[in-house]
Amino acid sequence: MSFAAHLISGISLGSVYALIALGYTMVYGIAKMLNFAHGDVIMIGGYVVFVTVSGMGMNPLAGIVVSMAACTVLGVVIERVAYRPLRGASPLAVLITAIGVSYLLQNIALLAFGSDPKAFSNVVTLPNLELFDGQLVIKSVTVVTVAVSVVVMIGLTLFVKKTKIGRAMTAVSEDKGAAQLMGINVNGTIAVTFAIGSSLAALAGVLLCSAYPSLTPYTGSMPGIKAFVAAVFGGIGSIPGAFIGGILLGVIENLSKAYISSQLADAIVFSILIIVLLVKPTGLLGKQVQEKV
Amino acid sequence: MALLEIKNLGISFGGLRAVNAFDISVEKGQLYGLIGPNGAGKTTVFNLLTGVYTPDEGAIFLDGVNLTGKKTIDICRAGIARTFQNIRLFGDMPVLDNVKVGLHNHYPYSTFEGIFRLPRYYRTEKEMTARAYELLRVFGMEEYADHAARNLPYGQQRKLEIARAMATEPKLLLLDEPAAGMNPNETKELMDTIRFVRDHFDMTILLIEHDMKLVSGICEKLTVLNFGEVLAQGGTQEVLNDPEVIAAYLGE
Numbered sequence: 001m002s003f004a005a006h007l008i009s010g011i012s013l014g015s016v017y018a019l020i021a022l023g024y025t026m027v028y029g030i031a032k033m034l035n036f037a038h039g040d041v042i043m044i045g046g047y048v049v050f051v052t053v054s055g056m057g058m059n060p061l062a063g064i065v066v067s068m069a070a071c072t073v074l075g076v077v078i079e080r081v082a083y084r085p086l087r088g089a090s091p092l093a094v095l096i097t098a099i100g101v102s103y104l105l106q107n108i109a110l111l112a113f114g115s116d117p118k119a120f121s122n123v124v125t126l127p128n129l130e131l132f133d134g135q136l137v138i139k140s141v142t143v144v145t146v147a148v149s150v151v152v153m154i155g156l157t158l159f160v161k162k163t164k165i166g167r168a169m170t171a172v173s174e175d176k177g178a179a180q181l182m183g184i185n186v187n188g189t190i191a192v193t194f195a196i197g198s199s200l201a202a203l204a205g206v207l208l209c210s211a212y213p214s215l216t217p218y219t220g221s222m223p224g225i226k227a228f229v230a231a232v233f234g235g236i237g238s239i240p241g242a243f244i245g246g247i248l249l250g251v252i253e254n255l256s257k258a259y260i261s262s263q264l265a266d267a268i269v270f271s272i273l274i275i276v277l278l279v280k281p282t283g284l285l286g287k288q289v290q291e292k293v
Numbered sequence: 294m295a296l297l298e299i300k301n302l303g304i305s306f307g308g309l310r311a312v313n314a315f316d317i318s319v320e321k322g323q324l325y326g327l328i329g330p331n332g333a334g335k336t337t338v339f340n341l342l343t344g345v346y347t348p349d350e351g352a353i354f355l356d357g358v359n360l361t362g363k364k365t366i367d368i369c370r371a372g373i374a375r376t377f378q379n380i381r382l383f384g385d386m387p388v389l390d391n392v393k394v395g396l397h398n399h400y401p402y403s404t405f406e407g408i409f410r411l412p413r414y415y416r417t418e419k420e421m422t423a424r425a426y427e428l429l430r431v432f433g434m435e436e437y438a439d440h441a442a443r444n445l446p447y448g449q450q451r452k453l454e455i456a457r458a459m460a461t462e463p464k465l466l467l468l469d470e471p472a473a474g475m476n477p478n479e480t481k482e483l484m485d486t487i488r489f490v491r492d493h494f495d496m497t498i499l500l501i502e503h504d505m506k507l508v509s510g511i512c513e514k515l516t517v518l519n520f521g522e523v524l525a526q527g528g529t530q531e532v533l534n535d536p537e538v539i540a541a542y543l544g545e
Contacts, residue, residue: 155408163407163414164397164421171383171394178381181343183369183398183461192404 004136006258007251012142012211014250015149019204020227021234021242022149022156023197029237030173030193033091036098037078038201039224040105045071045202046209046219047109050118060123064206068199075198076191084187102221109217117216120209145207152200153243160239165192173237226253229273235286244284294357296321296497297465302341302351311337312521315351319465319514324491325499326512326529330541333518335501336378339467343375344368356464370398372464376454378473378501384443388434388453391442392425395460400424425460431493432456432486448479452486459494466490468500472507480504484511509533517541 020042027035045067053063082101086094126140160166168189171179180186208223209215226249234245252272256265276283297319304312312334319325327335340346342353344365352361360368374395383391402417429435432452437445442453451471458466471487472480484507490496502508508515508529515532517524519541525532532538 159408162418163404164393164400164402164418165404165407167386167390167394168397170386170390174383174385175381177345178377178383179394180365181345181369181375182395182457183366184394185366196408 002258006254008136008138008142010251010254011247012139012145012250013254014230014247015145016204016208016211016223016246017227017230017250018149018243018246019152019200019207020223021231021246022152022239023200023204024228024231025234025236025239025242026156026169026193026197028231029239030169031083031190032173033083033094034098034228035078035083035194035197036095036224036228037101037105038197039220039222039227040102040109041071041074041078041198041201041220042205042208042224043109043215043217043220044074044105045205046120046215047113047118048202049123049206049209050120050215053123054118054121060125064123064203067206068202071198071202071205072195075194075201078198079191079194084190087187102224106217106221113217115216117214120213120215122210122213123206124210139211141207141210145211148203148207149243149246152203153239156196157239159196165189169193226269229270232283233273233276235283238283238285241283241285294354295319296323296356297499298352298354299342300352300354302338302348302353304337304341304346304349310521312341312348312518315518315521315523317516317523317526319497319499321497322491322495323497324487324511324513325497326508326515327499327501327518328503328508328515329518329524334521335518336469337521338518339375339469339501342368342467343373369461369463372462373467374458374461374463374465375467376451376458376469376471378469380450380454382442382450382453382457385441387439388442388445389422389425389429389438391453391457392428392460393421395457396421396424399462428456428460448475448482451475451479451483455486455490459490459496464497466496466498468498468502470501470503472502472504475504477506480507483507487511505533 020038023038027033048067048070049063052058052066053060078101082097083094086097122141124141124144128140129138129143160169168184171184172186172189176186227246230245230249231242233249234241249269253265253269256268260268295318299315299317302312302315315338327338329335341348344363347362352359355371355373358371360371383394400417400421402413406414426435426438429438434449434452434456437449442450445453472483475483487498488511491498512529515529516526517532517538524541525535525538
């Protein structure tokens with residue numbers, strides 16, 4: 001039973017990674033940039049819920065909605081202020097700016113909330129699931145996290161494939177110039193991408209803090225990096241890839257912690273990334289692009 | 294007034310005067326050719342016309358509306374569509390979706406409605422699909438609807454670019470070297486397509502081309518550019534027989 005328990009908690013952690021990785025992969029796939037501030041949007045999302053629910057006594061669901069709305073606005077503002085002026089600049093400049101935004105958000109949170117961890121109260125108040133006469137207990141937050149990430153993954157895939165805004169995103173990702181000449185508002189499309197990615201980050205933040213109830217200004221940074229790894233692992237730019245990468249990463253991390261060494265878990269995760277990239281540089285579901293000569 | 298009026302258009306890149314004092318007047322329904330040696334500034338004129346570049350001077354009027362200095366997407370909305378010298382389809386997308394991207398501005402529903410799949414989403418998408426199929430049928434490409442655009446034969450890709458441009462419901466269609474890289478058979482088919490687009494949609498077409506067979510075969514009027522300046526302008530045969538034009542093409 002303990003293997004099952006470890007596996008399940010790995011899937012739960014992996015689902016959070018998957019939610020974050022979806023945001024990374026969408027932004028990368030469409031705007032062709034790595035938004036390293038994505039992890040810190042998660043942390044802001046967590047603080048918004050902390051303030052509204054624990055501080056102001058708001059209903060947890062309402063708190064989540066407020067947090068998603070706040071992060072949506074935050075994502076759009078970050079894109080508008082920091083990234084849009086750099087459209088057409090070298091990818092390196094954009095990357096450095098993203099790292100700058102990441103530290104800016106961390107330090108704003110540090111200023112506003114201090115560095116001591118805040119006790120985050122679990123927003124999922126459903127009863128736990130008990131299987132096999134109570135031998136295996138699955139926490140309700142786990143069930144909710146996994147369900148949310150599956151729904152979001154499917155929803156995003158349908159959104160990108162079946163709606164005109166999704167098609168505009170794909171068009172922008174393939175050829176910004178041609179998309180613009182077909183009447184697509186490129187800046188608007190990228191802004192929508194950031195809005196969706198950031199609202200997912202808020203959701204991920206809430207679920208992450210519900211499962212691991214301690215919130216600091218640095219809460220988002222490690223999961224952010226791991227989710228980035230998950231996105232690359234699954235094939236960056238691919239929505240199902242981000243999902244699978246996230247789940248696998250969570251499971252590998254948790255099983256390594258349980259059976260090998262908890263200190264080595266992160267090292268193992270990153271080693272596996274390196275091996276996957278050596279064998280298949282485009283990631284698990286990334287498409288092999290063959291240059292026509 | 295003509296459908297497209299360009300007056301005294303000019304742009305410099307650093308010290309290079311790429312286009313200078315360019316005038317053109319294209320009547321509604323006309324098939325107009327823009328020719329000239331390589332580097333004469335033809336594609337630059339297209340890029341000025343579509344807002345990719347902003348002109349240093351001069352004015353562009355489409356149907357009496359001043360489009361000078363407007364943004365690319367506003368110009369597209371005002372009714373200028375184009376194809377590209379090197380094909381720029383959305384290669385990974387299905388053929389049908391390429392056309393649907395062209396329809397983007399004519400079938401409004403909000404992102405919110407798209408995410409939550411409200412009734413208007415289904416209704417509008419259905420209309421878009423129907424319209425896209427209709428366009429593909431007009432171009433005889435219905436059978437390719439589900440293929441990824443990059444897998445189409447070359448001639449069909451050119452045709453799809455035209456279909457996608459037509460999906461934006463333009464008043465003026467710009468074709469940048471549509472026959473580039475085509476064999477004589479494909480070129481002939483292309484000429485039929487271009488003529489068909491003009492007649493079927495009552496379209497005004499301005500095209501850049503090097504293939505003289507195509508130019509003399511379908512263009513009614515020509516403007517010749519050389520070193521960014523208009524060298525000759527007028528009826529196709531008259532221009533092609535102009536000694537100055539021949540000299541520019543073949544050297545003195």
